[in-house]
Amino acid sequence: MNRHLQSFPDAAAMGRLSRLASLDADELDALSSAGATRRKTAAHREIMAEGKRAAEPSMVLSGWACRSRIFRDGRRQILSLLLPGDLIGVCEQRNAMAPTAISALTEVVLCAVPRPLPHQHGLIDAYTRSGALDEFYLYRQVARLGRLNAYERIIDFILEIRDRLALVGMGTDDNFPLPLTQETFGDLLGLTSVHVNRTLQRLRRENLLDLRGGVARLKDVEHLMHVVEHRLPNIAVV
Amino acid sequence: MNRHLQSFPDAAAMGRLSRLASLDADELDALSSAGATRRKTAAHREIMAEGKRAAEPSMVLSGWACRSRIFRDGRRQILSLLLPGDLIGVCEQRNAMAPTAISALTEVVLCAVPRPLPHQHGLIDAYTRSGALDEFYLYRQVARLGRLNAYERIIDFILEIRDRLALVGMGTDDNFPLPLTQETFGDLLGLTSVHVNRTLQRLRRENLLDLRGGVARLKDVEHLMHVVEHRLPNIAVV
DNA sequence: CGACAAGTTGATGTTACTCAAAAGTGGTGG
DNA sequence: CCACCACTTTTGAGTAACATCAACTTGTCG
Numbered sequence: 001m002n003r004h005l006q007s008f009p010d011a012a013a014m015g016r017l018s019r020l021a022s023l024d025a026d027e028l029d030a031l032s033s034a035g036a037t038r039r040k041t042a043a044h045r046e047i048m049a050e051g052k053r054a055a056e057p058s059m060v061l062s063g064w065a066c067r068s069r070i071f072r073d074g075r076r077q078i079l080s081l082l083l084p085g086d087l088i089g090v091c092e093q094r095n096a097m098a099p100t101a102i103s104a105l106t107e108v109v110l111c112a113v114p115r116p117l118p119h120q121h122g123l124i125d126a127y128t129r130s131g132a133l134d135e136f137y138l139y140r141q142v143a144r145l146g147r148l149n150a151y152e153r154i155i156d157f158i159l160e161i162r163d164r165l166a167l168v169g170m171g172t173d174d175n176f177p178l179p180l181t182q183e184t185f186g187d188l189l190g191l192t193s194v195h196v197n198r199t200l201q202r203l204r205r206e207n208l209l210d211l212r213g214g215v216a217r218l219k220d221v222e223h224l225m226h227v228v229e230h231r232l233p234n235i236a237v238v
Numbered sequence: 239m240n241r242h243l244q245s246f247p248d249a250a251a252m253g254r255l256s257r258l259a260s261l262d263a264d265e266l267d268a269l270s271s272a273g274a275t276r277r278k279t280a281a282h283r284e285i286m287a288e289g290k291r292a293a294e295p296s297m298v299l300s301g302w303a304c305r306s307r308i309f310r311d312g313r314r315q316i317l318s319l320l321l322p323g324d325l326i327g328v329c330e331q332r333n334a335m336a337p338t339a340i341s342a343l344t345e346v347v348l349c350a351v352p353r354p355l356p357h358q359h360g361l362i363d364a365y366t367r368s369g370a371l372d373e374f375y376l377y378r379q380v381a382r383l384g385r386l387n388a389y390e391r392i393i394d395f396i397l398e399i400r401d402r403l404a405l406v407g408m409g410t411d412d413n414f415p416l417p418l419t420q421e422t423f424g425d426l427l428g429l430t431s432v433h434v435n436r437t438l439q440r441l442r443r444e445n446l447l448d449l450r451g452g453v454a455r456l457k458d459v460e461h462l463m464h465v466v467e468h469r470l471p472n473i474a475v476v
Numbered sequence: 477c478g479a480c481a482a483g484t485t486g487a488t489g490t491t492a493c494t495c496a497a498a499a500g501t502g503g504t505g506g
Numbered sequence: 507c508c509a510c511c512a513c514t515t516t517t518g519a520g521t522a523a524c525a526t527c528a529a530c531t532t533g534t535c536g
Contacts, residue, residue, distance in 0.1 A: 073387065075385045131329070138380070142376070142379050145384045183515095234335035312516095431482090432527095
């Protein structure tokens with residue numbers, strides 16, 4: 001990873017962009033100086049309200065956040081997850097409204113990222129690729145909720161997180177952090193926490209994956225990938 | 239609607255962009271000339287394969303298409319619908335891969351749309367807003383599949399289509415085309431066609447909406463909107 | 477008229493939800 | 507160090523929503 005980025009505490013998150021496109025010294029400088037502006041949000045707090053004017057473009061430096069929709073009767077659906085390195089409000093037009101609320105699942109630190117200048121092709125490319133990944137995972141979330149059962153949804157989701165964390169160097173092939181409660185899992189996968197619990201037990205019993213204490217341990221990656229026809233996004237990584 | 243656009247047979251679809259941002263004569267000309275390039279796809283045929291290099295930016299002129307994912311065992315999930323006026327492959331980077339397959343639900347006519355030049359702010363704006371709408375509706379599809387039951391999913395979906403068709407001047411407040419089979423409905427809403435059928439019967443019995451012969455007739459828009467907490471996207475329309 | 481797709485119906489099965497409570501976990505303050 | 511609290515996980519029993527399977531009906535078009 002680049003020197004510039006390594007000098008920052010949350011180098012992993014910052015490094016994601018340079019894995020999506022090669023950035024020159026100028027662009028890394030822009031990232032570094034914008035990255036000095038930070039904002040910390042406690043767990044369970046809202047980071048951005050739905051429909052409010054979107055904030056400056058920013059990036060998750062650490063912690064886990066989500067876009068979610070909450071219904072009158074209390075039902076909540078988590079629409080997408082935001083992991084370290086993920087961007088917020090980058091591709092949107094000026095004065096755009098946030099399409100969904102964003103809230104912190106754990107303590108979250110955001111930093112500002114620069115709006116790219118016309119000549120900063122690396123930065124533009126990295127943002128575009130990041131956006132394409134967001135889109136890819138959003139389509140995947142739709143397929144998951146629409147046509148996979150609880151067992152498959154959990155497997156598919158875990159594999160997605162594994163891939164996304166790999167892009168920021170968090171965790172290994174079969175072992176990575178997953179600091180979500182079963183309740184949160186339910187809201188993410190359109191299930192109740194009770195059913196999530198039972199399905200996780202089944203996966204443990206089958207010795208396929210063990211989710212405990214905020215850490216995921218995959219016991220048979222090949223098999224898990226086969227169950228859900230796992231594919232990687234078609235986005236080239238540098 | 240603008241003269242330039244009216245001169246074309248599928249003026250409704252072309253007019254969508256000029257409702258999303260005001261376009262100057264130069265931009266309308268660009269749209270007109272690009273729009274001469276057309277491509278017709280028969281119902282049930284694939285328009286674009288997943289993972290193939292994406293085609294030129296284009297727009298649906300007429301007909302209904304969808305992005306979908308099909309699983310080994312034949313399960314199909316429709317990820318999003320593409321209606322007249324909707325754009326395909328506009329925001330993506332050069333050489334980007336199509337994130338999903340796209341196929342025609344009815345006979346579909348596409349036309350090319352221009353890549354905007356740096357000074358064509360109206361065009362850029364319109365594309366950006368169109369993209370923001372796509373994103374908004376994709377999040378909505380997630381919430382629908384994750385937390386609404388069959389009854390609510392159908393209502394929510396119908397109201398979405400109503401809003402989207404209104405943007406291209408197709409249909410009225412309570413009456414618009416909906417040329418999808420109950421099978422397709424099922425694939426879209428994560429249900430079986432049998433369950434869709436029974437739920438549609440219930441909605442007819444309750445005198446809330448009547449879906450028949452490819453036309454949707456809403457009998458009590460207020461009530462329908464209340465059931466699913468219907469909201470419009472926060473995207474300004476010119 | 478016949479063929480094929482779409483819509484409808486009934487009977488039955490399964491997945492996942494609901495409600496309720498017990499057991500485990502971690503943090504805090506006395 | 508322990509008692510207490512809040513939160514999370516786990517368990518059980520009963521239920522509702524939706525799926526499955528199979529047949530029958532209707533409509534459309536050549």
